[in-house]
Amino acid sequence: MTTGVFRAMAGIQREFTAGELLGMDSVQGTLLATAEQDADAIFRQYPVDFVVDFSSENSIAYYGRAAARARVGIVSAVSHYPESHLLFLRKLGESTRVLYSPNITLGINFLMVAAQALRRMAPHADVEVVEEHFRDKREVSGTAMRIAESLHLDPVTQVNSIRVGGIVGKHQVIFGFPFQTIRLVHESISRNAFGQGALYAIERLVGLNTGYYTMEQLIREEFSLGHAAA
């Protein structure tokens, strides 16, 4: 398999290069000016297996249909898509493998799936989320909000935000029982974790059929594979 990394950085914060974001020391990449040629031509010239998209919501309009036509897989970690774009991604999933997750790290998705399982097993346990980030992050962490939503928590009273210094990112889900406490903790060391998550997703997608997936779903599959094997 030749895994191509394509357009990874268009539009993303300029201080990262694709290679840095994917946690590789170097990527012998090729920079293409999308204005000069259409995506079909690019996929003919560079027959990659997957597009990894960390850019912004409009890139999918440029390469989406061409990727589907060429059976090139799509792994998108764009922070936010409007509803119409999400429908478009699902539609593309009818022709090629598409995965979308705004937080694509293995760690956060594992945390989310494990927390959901524990919540189901122990519905009477009290649950709170604590997220810690650098001083200048103003809003509540989107990841914390997604965790809270998936656990049916109150986003105001059960999500606690700490804003101090230069903390890269820490998410903690606390389950309180009368006689024991369980904590699931994720600490980000650097944003490279996102790139590693994309690579993990690609490794899994290679063995799956055409379709629309999320990272959470892949992780949940892994849990149940474990069950079958045990």
Next chain:
Amino acid sequence: MTTGVFRAMAGIQREFTAGELLGMDSVQGTLLATAEQDADAIFRQYPVDFVVDFSSENSIAYYGRAAARARVGIVSAVSHYPESHLLFLRKLGESTRVLYSPNITLGINFLMVAAQALRRMAPHADVEVVEEHFRDKREVSGTAMRIAESLHLDPVTQVNSIRVGGIVGKHQVIFGFPFQTIRLVHESISRNAFGQGALYAIERLVGLNTGYYTMEQLIREEFSLGHAAA
């Protein structure tokens, strides 16, 4: 269903009563002297659904066959059984529902199953276990050793034991990735957690067939139910 709690405390440290261990404010229990009558007679007189055994390895010889004959379920959290007793428990599992787990807390078993799932998903992550207990606990925590074994860790270099003050019990599994860290943490507040685990096991066993189970297995089932439901 009438859930009977029987012989719960025979032989266990004398400072707990059955009710305390099960985390109930009071148990209107009956104390029976086992020397005066055999277990068949007791099960006829007290048609309970489950025996919960926190005592020592030999109690099963007293009540095991009688429980199997009467289709009374067995939930045992005895710290250690010799191999022969484990075979006997499995044998009893052919006639009634039997569950055995030396650490029967929901929390520790959840930790173990979640850690195994993550280990499978991320075989290249580095893993260490840290367990903290009160100063006078001499040996390495049996639970930590069981966790290490289930994750294929080296019990000498990858299990770290802290012995300070009066810590009731804390187990932490740390997964180190290049750009992120995941911590699964279990903190014991009191030994009542064991009793709560036994009650949780009974609730699950009621819906299951005759057989031999472990707490870990029930928890693993719960994870996969989650998958099916998602």
Next chain:
Amino acid sequence: MTTGVFRAMAGIQREFTAGELLGMDSVQGTLLATAEQDADAIFRQYPVDFVVDFSSENSIAYYGRAAARARVGIVSAVSHYPESHLLFLRKLGESTRVLYSPNITLGINFLMVAAQALRRMAPHADVEVVEEHFRDKREVSGTAMRIAESLHLDPVTQVNSIRVGGIVGKHQVIFGFPFQTIRLVHESISRNAFGQGALYAIERLVGLNTGYYTMEQLIREEFSLGHAAA
């Protein structure tokens, strides 16, 4: 020195005895009915060195003046006193050694003094407090509020309260710097820590002059003794 423990439990939650609260296995104590004799008589009959008061705000009216007259020291950990009582305690401090701290544990006072020192050294660091307690504790922890006040933090935005399960009590002060984070963490295992704090206070007070003290102050002294010795 004969250290007398007197009236320790009058009015406190009934599930503790003085011995338990002080973390002793047994106290060969004497229960006295205060209605039957005045405090002067009691101090004559029982020439103790210190009164330890974990009761409620009005006890000081019963024994305060008598203790001062008899030069019996007073260690009070009553949760709250009205302003008039605090003035009375200070007044008593002119005749005998008086120490008052609503949270008398060594740990919390150490945390407070250390946090104040760090705050002074690093005024630009961001600081937040996280306190975790059992589900049913409704209000924000008084200790957390006292910590916040002593660090000049905003009690609404910089104190975070987690309420889950049966957590006995955990207080964390987080100092965020651009490139490092410092956490000072205190975890309560049981309320016996209060009694240990009272004993610690008495050991220190024995070497001090008549006066009004707080636990924080004794701890702060210890820090500076360290400096002198170094």
Next chain:
Amino acid sequence: MTTGVFRAMAGIQREFTAGELLGMDSVQGTLLATAEQDADAIFRQYPVDFVVDFSSENSIAYYGRAAARARVGIVSAVSHYPESHLLFLRKLGESTRVLYSPNITLGINFLMVAAQALRRMAPHADVEVVEEHFRDKREVSGTAMRIAESLHLDPVTQVNSIRVGGIVGKHQVIFGFPFQTIRLVHESISRNAFGQGALYAIERLVGLNTGYYTMEQLIREEFSLGHAAA
């Protein structure tokens, strides 16, 4: 005051520049080739207040005497000096302000001083150190060893080393009491913390007399200033 930063990076790992290490976005610095002129000439040409030395043990031989002659302060954070060099540094302290600390972060030194104070206050508490670092750090952290030494701990049984993934550096000192636990935790986000520590040291040294200092000592002073002020 013009604070000069001089020779900051000679010999240190090449991926940092002085500006990065000091946590500044940019340093309008001047690179000088030490082979071409002696240190006296450099100090005449660049009348700086302080030399900050993050290089290796031999640099002090190049600039030490010249700095002392020119009354230029010296702040060294070199990892290790042989005994003879330490004596030389002390000697230089007779003519100018000299500070040496292998770990010059504010955080670690605060941790160390606070832990020593608590150790003194509570000599019967059990103490252990846990240090976590990236997988490839082979030896036990020098900082952890220094902490252990200053607390009179056994470096084998009371220092625990975790080696997983990409953890930048975490040091934890755990004090266990019968009924409470205190944790002092330092987490490194990036090595820039070293540079910040050097700047902090310079700010303090400016107000002090000629002499030989350590970071620990400056921090200890701050604790006692707090006492005087209270």
